[in-house]
Amino acid sequence: MRQLIEDRLLPQVLKPARYLGTEWNAVHKDWDRVPVKMAFAFPDVYEIGMSHLGLQIIYGLVNGGDDFLLERVFAPGRDMEELMRAHRVPLFSLESYRPLKEFDVIGFTLQYEMSFTNILNMLDLAGIPVRAEYRGEQYPLVIGGGPCASNPEPLVPFFDAFLLGDGEILLPQFLDLLKSWKDKHGGIPDKEQFLLEAARLPGVYVPRFYDIRYGEDGSIVEIRRNRAGVPPRVARQVVSDLDRAYFPTHPIVPYLETVHDRAMLEVLRGCTRGCRFCQAGILYRPVRERDPELLARQAEELLKATGHEEISLTSLSTADYTCLEPLIKLLMDKYQGTGTSVSLPSLRADAFSVHLAKELQRGRKSGLTFAPEAGTQRLRDVINKGVRERDLMEAVTAAFEAGWTGIKLYFMLGLPTETREDLDGIRDLAEKVMEAGRRISKEQGRTKKVRVTVSVSTYVPKAHTPFQWEAQIPLAEVKARQHYLKSILKKGITYNYHDAELSFLEAVFAKGDRRLGEALERAWELGCKFDSWREHFSFARWMQAFRETGIDPAFYANRPIPLEAVLPWEHLDMGVSKRFLLREREKAFQGVLTRDCREGRCTGCEVCGGFGVDLVLKGGKGHAGPAGV
Numbered sequence: 001m002r003q004l005i006e007d008r009l010l011p012q013v014l015k016p017a018r019y020l021g022t023e024w025n026a027v028h029k030d031w032d033r034v035p036v037k038m039a040f041a042f043p044d045v046y047e048i049g050m051s052h053l054g055l056q057i058i059y060g061l062v063n064g065g066d067d068f069l070l071e072r073v074f075a076p077g078r079d080m081e082e083l084m085r086a087h088r089v090p091l092f093s094l095e096s097y098r099p100l101k102e103f104d105v106i107g108f109t110l111q112y113e114m115s116f117t118n119i120l121n122m123l124d125l126a127g128i129p130v131r132a133e134y135r136g137e138q139y140p141l142v143i144g145g146g147p148c149a150s151n152p153e154p155l156v157p158f159f160d161a162f163l164l165g166d167g168e169i170l171l172p173q174f175l176d177l178l179k180s181w182k183d184k185h186g187g188i189p190d191k192e193q194f195l196l197e198a199a200r201l202p203g204v205y206v207p208r209f210y211d212i213r214y215g216e217d218g219s220i221v222e223i224r225r226n227r228a229g230v231p232p233r234v235a236r237q238v239v240s241d242l243d244r245a246y247f248p249t250h251p252i253v254p255y256l257e258t259v260h261d262r263a264m265l266e267v268l269r270g271c272t273r274g275c276r277f278c279q280a281g282i283l284y285r286p287v288r289e290r291d292p293e294l295l296a297r298q299a300e301e302l303l304k305a306t307g308h309e310e311i312s313l314t315s316l317s318t319a320d321y322t323c324l325e326p327l328i329k330l331l332m333d334k335y336q337g338t339g340t341s342v343s344l345p346s347l348r349a350d351a352f353s354v355h356l357a358k359e360l361q362r363g364r365k366s367g368l369t370f371a372p373e374a375g376t377q378r379l380r381d382v383i384n385k386g387v388r389e390r391d392l393m394e395a396v397t398a399a400f401e402a403g404w405t406g407i408k409l410y411f412m413l414g415l416p417t418e419t420r421e422d423l424d425g426i427r428d429l430a431e432k433v434m435e436a437g438r439r440i441s442k443e444q445g446r447t448k449k450v451r452v453t454v455s456v457s458t459y460v461p462k463a464h465t466p467f468q469w470e471a472q473i474p475l476a477e478v479k480a481r482q483h484y485l486k487s488i489l490k491k492g493i494t495y496n497y498h499d500a501e502l503s504f505l506e507a508v509f510a511k512g513d514r515r516l517g518e519a520l521e522r523a524w525e526l527g528c529k530f531d532s533w534r535e536h537f538s539f540a541r542w543m544q545a546f547r548e549t550g551i552d553p554a555f556y557a558n559r560p561i562p563l564e565a566v567l568p569w570e571h572l573d574m575g576v577s578k579r580f581l582l583r584e585r586e587k588a589f590q591g592v593l594t595r596d597c598r599e600g601r602c603t604g605c606e607v608c609g610g611f612g613v614d615l616v617l618k619g620g621k622g623h624a625g626p627a628g629v
């Protein structure tokens, strides 16, 4: 097969480097000597998948052991897929060019809902039945993990299991069990029995062991276990001490440019700022920071092992890292004058963050992005986004004074309680930023034009957040508000907005249940794939799929869920209590803020007590005291 791929397929595709598998630091193990083989599947193209730190973590971790082998597979580009189908080449792993069918387990990372059709397409391209019920013992197990595993219900017909939480602790346990079964039985002769045992491991959700009962109005009445010994609720698992967790200091270095083409250093995990729309803020709690000295050592190893000249300090909110200044000092002292730079992926809207960005970005100052999220203080209080207009203006003023000429402001449209005043507020903020930029530019005698961009996405209510019960505003209303905003923004301000139809579908699947699997499968049969790519997305085909399967997408996206209803993800425990989410929802509608628990008292989300972990703040601030609200 290798010969065919190398001689006949790769010379004809646009980006052959996507499929080589021989990059620097790629691991090639002796297939016959390793008992358990896993394929790590990223349901999007190589350049996106290779920018994902989670892939590098799992790759290094699993390949570090003698008993396991992990190889990569990505969604092939359209050109490659056509050639593969024409030459009957099944989907293969990059390292050994083996068909996916030969692996014991295929693990998909579930990063965003709009990659779901690619999963079905990849299984089909591998010659593996897409539905779990049609996959006999001769086929690999198909498992999933990542943020969308927090509500994987629309994917249930296609998966054997989902792992909830940090892969560093979940995956080794799962693979150990697989190995012990292979040692004992020479394989997995009885998948059902194996999965029953797997379902008893902490954090492993095997959906076939849970039945859903629906009421006449289509809502869920009950979620019930159908096997003894499986837990009533599957609890997410977390790494409690990041300093002791595995970190990949020898990541694979792609041959071609990827989305994040730099060394990634994970400084912390989790965020407790408590933005009420943010799912990641719930799914990765509590905050766990790494030691700055350890990070400096990891940076050194990373640079040596990759040849990268830029280190990105990654996390959900790097500016909140309590040792950011000492870490940057350590790195700058070491690398100043060597051509190696340090970067922050996102900035907080305050002058301190701009000062840091200025320190780090000594050369060309292209553009800075800030995310006020909403146009008025009232709505920012509803969503608990602790940014005041004064903070934002101080930040943009500092940025213009430091030489930046382009500012991007990121907002969400359709947040709960949004009114026309909030949209007008977006215009007012953008104009104030523009005025500040022009004034400073004039004072400093600069000739370069000031650019202000307003980038607006449509709000998608997500599972496990305080707004999980809310409806997305109807599609027609989204479009009306997008156009209203366009009509009131002054000329000279650039306005970008996301595809409303795509956000509607995202809302359908983000709060969906397992009945949606039918529509997903039909949409894929009709040709849907790469849905998050504008040039591939076909809303008409999706609507046809819903019509043909008798599923009303608005039932999922646009219907508020009663507070007492059973949620499709009710049996999946992310650690943050429902009590907390309900309290936060209530406070949102009263416009009452909840402070960040790092700044003082615990605000009672219950994740620390539930998992037996603490906030880990290396700078010495914060605590995880008794829940006080």
Ligand code: SF4
Binding pocket: 272, 285, 286, 287, 597, 598, 601, 602, 603, 604, 605, 606, 607, 608, 609, 615, 623, 624, 625, 627
């Ligand atoms: S339990 Fe308390 S301290 Fe821990 S993350 Fe939740 S609010 Fe913060």
